[in-house]
Amino acid sequence: MKEIIFITTQGCRVKRKDNQIVAFQEKEKIASFPVNRIEKLFVFGNVEITTSAVSFLLSRNVDIFLLSQTGKLKGVITTPLKSNYNNRLKQFRAYFSEKNLYIAKFFVEKKIYQIQKFTGQDLSNYLKMLKNTDSYNQILGIEGNVSALFFDHFKEYLKDKDLGFEKRQYNPPPDPVNALLSLTYSIFYSFLFSVALSRGYDPYVGFLHRKRGTHAAFVSDVMEAFRVDLTKFVGILFNSRFITVEDFNQENNTFHLKPDSLKKFIRIYHKNFIQDKDYKKQIEKFFLELEEVL
Incomplete structure (x- = not known):
């Protein structure tokens, strides 16, 4: 079953590694998620996400939500609309x-x-x-x-x-x-x-x-x-x-x-x-x- 993933650790870096999305704190891996299990990704505050990770997520139709540390929505990175107009x-x-x-x-x-x-x-x-x-x-x-x-x-x-x-x-x-x-x-x-x-x-x-x-x-x-x-x-x-x-x-x-x-x-x-x-x-x-x- 797909899940909605929340990244809240401040200062971490989110990257693509093979078929996974991986979060690192400095050089230590703190979390990893197979992309086929991600429904949406929520990123809070000071979190860096690489362009390769963004491209990979979008290729799998995963929307990315960028929020402030207190949860205010700052922006959405989404795939082109494919829904019923x-x-x-x-x-x-x-x-x-x-x-x-x-x-x-x-x-x-x-x-x-x-x-x-x-x-x-x-x-x-x-x-x-x-x-x-x-x-x-x-x-x-x-x-x-x-x-x-x-x-x-x-x-x-x-x-x-x-x-x-x-x-x-x-x-x-x-x-x-x-x-x-x-x-x-x-x-x-x-x-x-x-x-x-x-x-x-x-x-x-x-x-x-x-x-x-x-x-x-x-x-x-x-x-x-x-x-x-x-x-x-x-x-x-x-x-x-x-x-x-x-x-x-x-x-x-x-x-x-x-x-x-x-x-x-x-x-x-x-x-x-x-x-x-x-x-x-x-x-x-x-x-x-x-x-x-x-």
Whole structure:
């Protein structure tokens, strides 16, 4: 079975050796992966990857994701698109039609149902307002209100009240919880970027989110259907003390995971989301529903 590989060791060099991708720290081999077992490669921070390794991976249709040490997506090296362009055409047609708002509602509706399930609260009034509105700004307002409600509940869900979490904040994250939320979202955003491309979509043509700079708005749209699960996962890690304040470094009023803690986090994240068969089925099911809506 193919796997998604994460390289997090700072200062290492990734090379091709025969039919393997090998990571070296100075002259010592620290990891090796047969290329036929690699589905995608994620590279964090100060990691050097040779052009021969890049060419070899691309020849085997392996996308390479370049992220900052804190998990922010910096770029993607991908093969020429070979996917079904019909989805992209449907996406463009929907974007320039009356379907635009309907599809924006689709993403928010999915999020509301997930929040309702997590909080146990009756959010039917928000669903009714969403159904009855034809205003893009009102759709954004509804999404913003339910998100605020969700994070209020999440704050209470966290057992350790000394973590410093008050509300969702980023750029920079002011506490360990926000830092781990940002990392968790960013990795999944990168993963969905690749999924969107592989299914023939344009990652930048969104319905709920609107493109700004290099923001992949469509990917952020899709993220909304999974954001509650990802957030709950972060809460479980803190509540079980699998991750604690001691796993973080604090620099310039922001937080990021220590190198060994990042590796620990990646392992459990990989197991529970990225490589989990059941969760992959959920993602597949969501995209099939989206294709029907488009």
